[in-house]
Amino acid sequence: MSHCCGSSGAATTTTTLKVEGMTCNHCRMSVTKALKELDGVTDVVVELEGKKADVTFDPSKVSLQDLKEAVVDAGYQVVD
Ligand SMILES: [Cu+2]
16 A cells, blocks of 8 residues: 655645735734645745745645735735
């Protein structure tokens, strides 16, 4: 009942979201937390000054749209 070699299950990808509305460190934390709470998101790096969020996620578990919605739900805007 075991698969052959290959220990890591998740094939993750990284995307960068452009986030508007973050003004302080608290905002950065809010966006980070909102994204990290999503199932399938493995890493989040938010840059306040760069107005962006680098998100590493498993696309089989969570979609880009889900990421955007999480940011919007937290009270910020994602721009294309
Ligand atoms: Cu703030």
